[in-house]
Amino acid sequence: MRAESRRAAMEHRGLGRPRLCWLLALLAALALRPVRASASPSADLSLWPMPVSVQTTPRVLLLSPDSFFFGHSSASKAGPSCTLLQEAFRRYYDYIFGFYKWHHGSADLRVGMELQQLQVSVVLEPECHAFPSISSDESYTLLVKGPVASITANRVWGVLRGLETFSQLIYQDSYGTFTVNESNIVDSPRFPHRGILIDTSRHFLPLKSIFKTLDAMAFNKFNVLHWHIVDDQSFPYQSVTFPGLSKNGSYSSSHVYTPNDVRMVIEYARLRGIRILPEFDTPGHTQSWGKGQKDLLTPCYNRKEPSGTFGPINPAWNTTYSFLSKLFKEISTVFPDEFIHLGGDEVDFDCWESNPEIQDFMRNRGFGKNFKKLESFYMHMVLDMISAMNKRSIVWQEVFDDESQLTPGTVIQVWKWENYNQEQSQVTKAGFPVILSAPWYLDIISYGQDWKHYYEVDPLNFEGSQEQKKLVIGGEACLWGEYVDATNLTPRLWPRASAVGERLWSHQGIQDLGDAYRRLTIHRCRMVRRGIAAEPLFTGYCDHDRLLK
Ligand SMILES: *[C@@H]1O[C@H](CO)[C@@H](O)[C@H](O)[C@H]1NC(C)=O
Ligand SMILES: *[C@@H]1O[C@H](CO)[C@@H](O)[C@H](O)[C@H]1NC(C)=O
Ligand SMILES: *[C@@H]1O[C@H](CO)[C@@H](O)[C@H](O)[C@H]1NC(C)=O
Numbered sequence: 001m002r003a004e005s006r007r008a009a010m011e012h013r014g015l016g017r018p019r020l021c022w023l024l025a026l027l028a029a030l031a032l033r034p035v036r037a038s039a040s041p042s043a044d045l046s047l048w049p050m051p052v053s054v055q056t057t058p059r060v061l062l063l064s065p066d067s068f069f070f071g072h073s074s075a076s077k078a079g080p081s082c083t084l085l086q087e088a089f090r091r092y093y094d095y096i097f098g099f100y101k102w103h104h105g106s107a108d109l110r111v112g113m114e115l116q117q118l119q120v121s122v123v124l125e126p127e128c129h130a131f132p133s134i135s136s137d138e139s140y141t142l143l144v145k146g147p148v149a150s151i152t153a154n155r156v157w158g159v160l161r162g163l164e165t166f167s168q169l170i171y172q173d174s175y176g177t178f179t180v181n182e183s184n185i186v187d188s189p190r191f192p193h194r195g196i197l198i199d200t201s202r203h204f205l206p207l208k209s210i211f212k213t214l215d216a217m218a219f220n221k222f223n224v225l226h227w228h229i230v231d232d233q234s235f236p237y238q239s240v241t242f243p244g245l246s247k248n249g250s251y252s253s254s255h256v257y258t259p260n261d262v263r264m265v266i267e268y269a270r271l272r273g274i275r276i277l278p279e280f281d282t283p284g285h286t287q288s289w290g291k292g293q294k295d296l297l298t299p300c301y302n303r304k305e306p307s308g309t310f311g312p313i314n315p316a317w318n319t320t321y322s323f324l325s326k327l328f329k330e331i332s333t334v335f336p337d338e339f340i341h342l343g344g345d346e347v348d349f350d351c352w353e354s355n356p357e358i359q360d361f362m363r364n365r366g367f368g369k370n371f372k373k374l375e376s377f378y379m380h381m382v383l384d385m386i387s388a389m390n391k392r393s394i395v396w397q398e399v400f401d402d403e404s405q406l407t408p409g410t411v412i413q414v415w416k417w418e419n420y421n422q423e424q425s426q427v428t429k430a431g432f433p434v435i436l437s438a439p440w441y442l443d444i445i446s447y448g449q450d451w452k453h454y455y456e457v458d459p460l461n462f463e464g465s466q467e468q469k470k471l472v473i474g475g476e477a478c479l480w481g482e483y484v485d486a487t488n489l490t491p492r493l494w495p496r497a498s499a500v501g502e503r504l505w506s507h508q509g510i511q512d513l514g515d516a517y518r519r520l521t522i523h524r525c526r527m528v529r530r531g532i533a534a535e536p537l538f539t540g541y542c543d544h545d546r547l548l549k
Pocket of ligand 1: 181
């Protein structure tokens with residue numbers, strides 16, 4: 001998918017010239033050579049992404065795995081019945097102590113002031129049983145002081161982000177004792193939409209891989225999993241209304257997400273404060289749909305005869321819209337998120353053009369030979385359907401580019417590398433919200449530390465008023481699946497996506513590449529220690545490697 005444009009993007013970036021690229025990467029890597037090769041959390045801060053405000057003191061507190069615990073403050077609106085927080089406490093206890101305990105037994109406590117507890121307080125209605133949304137409040141304050149540290153947040157979502165930060169503050173001193181400096185942290189995200197796109201059509205991803213991705217997303221404070229669930233190659237989503245779609249359109253009967261699988265992904269994500277944004281891309285990218293749904297795709301013609309091949313969904317048939325409205329009705333109830341991604345990218349007009357029925361339809365509608373008008377007609381029908389279901393739509397940028405009267409509030413995802421700043425400028429000028437992905441196509445790989453290119457992007461670096469900038473709701477790192485399956489998903493995503501994670505969470509002024517390299521190296525080892533097979537940034541070793549012999 002998007003192969004042509006991606007090739008263009010690679011040429012543009014000079015990635016098509018591997019030797020030069022290799023040299024540059026090597027030079028760049030040497031310039032950032034770390035002083036020490038080992039990477040371990042230490043008394044130096046290694047927070048990722050960087051919080052809005054961090055104050056630390058040289059006073060250290062010691063934690064004992066045997067007596068430290070998480071609890072609810074008596075002032076909190078959430079208590080032990082909030083399973084979302086209880087489960088988070090269990091996870092973070094393990095992230096902090098689990099690995100070491102397993103290898104060391106429990107560490108001996110050095111004498112000193114002990115940190116006995118982290119107490120959590122939720123100020124407003126906690127939302128323990130709610131789904132996170134675009135407007136979820138993820139802000140928190142974290143006060144680390146002996147003997148009781150505290151996280152205060154309006155909602156549970158802020159507590160989750162605060163727990164991650166707290167876990168990143170803790171390190172083992174030279175005696176092996178768990179240690180944390182007294183600190184005071186105030187934090188909230190810069191953008192509300194911070195996503196990772198995975199593609200389960202080109203290759204099926206087992207649930208285990210999706211769960212791992214969600215774990216790693218939480219470590220990097222991402223909050224949207226954009227699930228590009230179906231495409232030309234396969235249709236793994238098992239629909240209750242149209243079971244034929246996956247029966248005929250999946251790679252095999254085991255390459256399918258059942259309704260229960262989907263529920264599990266949504267719940268696993270919810271517990272980590274992550275939204276699941278489903279994408280059902282139409283009218284192009286739908287070859288697999290045709291296998292299980294007759295009379296949906298456009299028959300292509302060779303002169304006067306059907307050629308036996310099919311093109312995009314047929315916008316001229318009424319049955320198309322009754323089918324789509326039933327399917328999207330189901331999707332809108334299965335996925336709780338307020339948004340559905342409708343795709344709309346890369347529609348091939350040749351097949352439409354060859355088809356006499358479509359030619360008639362165009363003539364009757366007065367579209368002339370303008371197939372963009374036909375594309376707009378189709379997208380309008382689907383967008384109206386989604387509005388009628390009280391959901392909001394996200395579409396790829398072509399829908400904006402080719403459409404004159406787009407439904408207000410439709411979110412435009414900017415993905416084309418060419419002039420993406422200009423595109424952001426135009427989209428926001430027309431008043432539409434934007435999600436930026438163009439500079440963050442992680443499926444394009446090259447030698448060396450490409451994370452720096454992702455890191456150096458600023459999503460607001462385009463010409464426009466303050467009002468326009470406010471329409472940028474965030475961004476997504478996209479990992480298209482042509483060359484990605486369960487074997488390489490995790491190392492290809494992490495820590496490269498972490499760069500995008502910090503860019504979308506942290507303050508605009510956090511830009512120091514050297515400091516980012518230092519923190520990210522440690523953060524990558526932290527992810528490895530927590531079971532995420534994140535690839536190395538450069539040479540060296542993780543401190544915990546020594547313990548694995
Ligand atoms: C943490 O405390 C240690 C020991 O006093 C000190 O050397 C270090 O600079 C402190 N770190 C931070 C980030 O304040
Ligand atoms: C699924 O494929 C089989 C075999 O090609 C075909 O007979 C059947 O009609 C298809 N089912 C649907 C719902 O299109
Ligand atoms: C399709 O729907 C339109 C609008 O409701 C109607 O005018 C038209 O007759 C229908 N066409 C067919 C073939 O049913």
